Amino acid sequence: MSIEAVTAGNELMQQMRVLAAEAASIAPAAPEPALGGGVPADFASYMQASIQGVNAQQLDASARMQAVEAGESTDLVGTMISSQKASLSFSALVQVRNKLMSGLDDIMDMAL
Numbered sequence: 424m425s426i427e428a429v430t431a432g433n434e435l436m437q438q439m440r441v442l443a444a445e446a447a448s449i450a451p452a453a454p455e456p457a458l459g460g461g462v463p464a465d466f467a468s469y470m471q472a473s474i475q476g477v478n479a480q481q482l483d484a485s486a487r488m489q490a491v492e493a494g495e496s497t498d499l500v501g502t503m504i505s506s507q508k509a510s511l512s513f514s515a516l517v518q519v520r521n522k523l524m525s526g527l528d529d530i531m532d533m534a535l
Contacts, residue, residue, distance in 0.1 A: 435522045438515055442473040473519075477512045484509040 484505040490496035 431522060435519060438519050439469065439473065442476060442512065442515060442519065473516060477516050480509040480512050
């Protein structure tokens with residue numbers, strides 16, 4: 424296994440940890456089987472929680488933008504910060520997806 428593959432795997436895991444931490448702080452997740460430290464027991468649960476967290480951030484940002492546009496809120500700074508957080512979370516999620524797909528392609532190209 425090359426150093427680049429190990430480095431890419433480590434970066435991917437770090438990105439997923441960040442997304443999971445954000446997801447846990449935004450919306451309460453349904454109880455999941457967990458290992459020590461609150462980490463979901465399987466990868467699918469981990470990714471689902473991350474996607475739900477990013478979705479919650481995007482919905483919150485959208486609601487804040489609509490409130491500002493309708494004149495119901497004057498918190499423009501909070502709205503812009505919320506929007507940037509949602510954008511950054513979505514970008515990170517897309518990068519994780521791209522890394523996973525690249526890793527899967529690498530595995531599929533391996534000779535047996």
